[in-house]
Amino acid sequence: MILPIVAFGNPVLKQKAQEISADYPHLNDLISNMFQTMYTANGVGLAAPQVGLSIRLFVIDATPFADEEPLLKGYKKAFINAQIIEETGDTWSFNEGCLSIPGIREDVIRQKEILIRYQDENLITFEEKISGILARVIQHEYDHIEGVLFTDRISTLRKTLLRSKLSNISRGQVKVDYRMKFPMLRK
Numbered sequence: 001m002i003l004p005i006v007a008f009g010n011p012v013l014k015q016k017a018q019e020i021s022a023d024y025p026h027l028n029d030l031i032s033n034m035f036q037t038m039y040t041a042n043g044v045g046l047a048a049p050q051v052g053l054s055i056r057l058f059v060i061d062a063t064p065f066a067d068e069e070p071l072l073k074g075y076k077k078a079f080i081n082a083q084i085i086e087e088t089g090d091t092w093s094f095n096e097g098c099l100s101i102p103g104i105r106e107d108v109i110r111q112k113e114i115l116i117r118y119q120d121e122n123l124i125t126f127e128e129k130i131s132g133i134l135a136r137v138i139q140h141e142y143d144h145i146e147g148v149l150f151t152d153r154i155s156t157l158r159k160t161l162l163r164s165k166l167s168n169i170s171r172g173q174v175k176v177d178y179r180m181k182f183p184m185l186r187k
Contacts (some may be wrong), residue, residue: 003037003051004179008101008149009170011183012049017056017145019081022123024055031078031121034059041178043099045137047144050100052181056081058141065133072134082118084142085127089113094136096150102176104165106154110139 006012020027030048038046038059047058059078066073089112097105113131116138120126130138140150151159151166168174172182 001033001036002040002179003033004181005037005041005046005050005099006052007169007172007174007180007182008151008166009183010052010100010181012052012054013100013144013149014147015049015054016147017047017049017054020055020057027057027080028121030057031059034078035061035076037178038099041099041176045141046099047141049144049147056145058082058145060137060141062134062137065137069133075134078121079116079138079141080119080121080123082116082138082142082145084114084116084139086115087111087113087139088115089131094133096136096140098140098150099178101149101151101166101169102174102180103169104151104162106150106158106162108140108150108153110136110153114139116142 034046034051044062044064045058045060048055057080062072062075091109091111093107093109095105096108112135114135115129117127170182170184172185
């Protein structure tokens, strides 16, 4: 089932998400629905807060970046109760976008390597060191479960320049080709 993606301005996007317990109802269905929603919107990642759920879950499929990093072909994974333990390496800038903030892309500076602990869809715990574009995708989605948007990581001047576009997104005054919920849409 394709879920509506919540737009910038929805309070769930600014909340720190809650951990998922082993008895969370229909978790595998939710993960499947999130992947389907992400693919329909042409995304590479989607976090539960983006579909209105304040839980520590995100999904990614980094295959679109396989031309730059061949090992990413077929890299599809759910991350449950993730915790970034460490961010290391040089910082680098990369142009990011977000399904909850359609039509806006900005350069965001992040570190190149992360050490992350998470559970998969079977609630088996893993700890991995990840680098490059995959680390960036994970950092972006991880930010969502921490209540942080990529626009929180850009300069105050850039945010000021984007204020009216962000306001328009909240009011539903943006063209998208996927289902969205807009917090300030006048009916």
